[in-house]
Amino acid sequence: MAEQHTPRSLIVSLYGAYGRTPDNAPLPVAELIRLLGVLGVDAPSVRSSVSRLKRRGLLVAARTGGGGAGYALSEDARQLLDDGDRRIYSRTRPGADEGRDDGWVLAVFSVPEEERSKRHLLRSRLARLGFGTAAPGVWIAPAGLHEETRHTLRRLQLDPYVDLFKGEHLGFAATAEAVSRWWDLSAIARLHEDFLATQEPVLLKWESGEAGSAEEAYRDYLVALDAWRQLPYADPGLPASLLPPHWPGARAAEVFTALHERLRDLGERFVRQG
Incomplete structure (x- = not known):
C-alpha cells in the first residue's frame, strides 16, 4: 500500500479532493505551497x-x-482520479453497491x-488494484473492478500481456x-483498525463542537482522505457474506463517510480563499 501523508501522497489527495475543474485550471505553485504548508510540508518538499x-x-x-506558474492534471491523472472516486467515495453514496456479490x-x-520487469510491474499493479492471488499467474478480484483494471493496464501498456475473464467461483472449497x-484478511482488518484509531477521535472532536474553522476542516479532511483512499485498494470490497464476523471495514x-460529509465542503472554503 502506498505510504500515507508523504508530500507526494498529500498532493495527490489535494488534487483529488479540490483540484479538478471542468476546464482543468492549474493550481498555482504558491497555492500548493500554502495548502501543503498548513499540513507541515515545507516549500522545497512541495x-x-x-x-x-x-x-x-x-x-x-x-x-x-x-500568468503565474502552476500545475494541471494530465489526462492520465484525471482518469486515475476518476477511477479512484468510484472506490474512495462509493460507500459515501446512497445505494452504493460495493460488496455486492456479482461474481x-x-x-x-x-x-x-526477457521482459520479466513487466511481470513484476503487473503483479504489483494488480495487487495495488486489490487483486488476490488465486494461483500462480492467476489473479482475482470482485467483478466490479474490471473497468478500472482495464484502464490501468492500458495506461501502463501492460494490456498485451493480460487476458481478463468474468465468472463465478464453483468450488471445490x-x-x-x-x-x-486469496487475500490476507487479517492484514486488511488491521489497516481498517489503524484508520479507526486515528480518525475516530477526529470525528468525535468535530461532533463535540471542539473544532470548527475552515482551515481545521481542510486539514483534518485532507489527512483523513489521504489515509482512507489507500484502504479501498487494499480491501477490494468483498461481499459481507465472505468476510469474518465484526469486520472493521464497515x-x-x-x-470516513461522516468526516467527508462534515468537512469536505467546509474545507473547500479555506482552499478557495487563497
Whole structure:
C-alpha cells in the first residue's frame, strides 16, 4: 500500500479532493505551497514532489489565468482520479453497491522472460488494484473492478500481456474459505483498525463542537482522505457474506463517510480563499 501523508501522497489527495475543474485550471505553485504548508510540508518538499509527479506524467506545467506558474492534471491523472472516486467515495453514496456479490474478474498473464520487469510491474499493479492471488499467474478480484483494471493496464501498456475473464467461483472449497487464501484478511482488518484509531477521535472532536474553522476542516479532511483512499485498494470490497464476523471495514467506512460529509465542503472554503 502506498505510504500515507508523504508530500507526494498529500498532493495527490489535494488534487483529488479540490483540484479538478471542468476546464482543468492549474493550481498555482504558491497555492500548493500554502495548502501543503498548513499540513507541515515545507516549500522545497512541495516543489520536489511536484517535480516527481510531473516526471511520472501525472502533472503538467501550465500558466494560471494570472500568468503565474502552476500545475494541471494530465489526462492520465484525471482518469486515475476518476477511477479512484468510484472506490474512495462509493460507500459515501446512497445505494452504493460495493460488496455486492456479482461474481469475479480474473486476470491471467504471461510475460516473456526477457521482459520479466513487466511481470513484476503487473503483479504489483494488480495487487495495488486489490487483486488476490488465486494461483500462480492467476489473479482475482470482485467483478466490479474490471473497468478500472482495464484502464490501468492500458495506461501502463501492460494490456498485451493480460487476458481478463468474468465468472463465478464453483468450488471445490467454499468461497469464503477460498477468499481467506486469496487475500490476507487479517492484514486488511488491521489497516481498517489503524484508520479507526486515528480518525475516530477526529470525528468525535468535530461532533463535540471542539473544532470548527475552515482551515481545521481542510486539514483534518485532507489527512483523513489521504489515509482512507489507500484502504479501498487494499480491501477490494468483498461481499459481507465472505468476510469474518465484526469486520472493521464497515465502521471505517462509516467514519470516513461522516468526516467527508462534515468537512469536505467546509474545507473547500479555506482552499478557495487563497
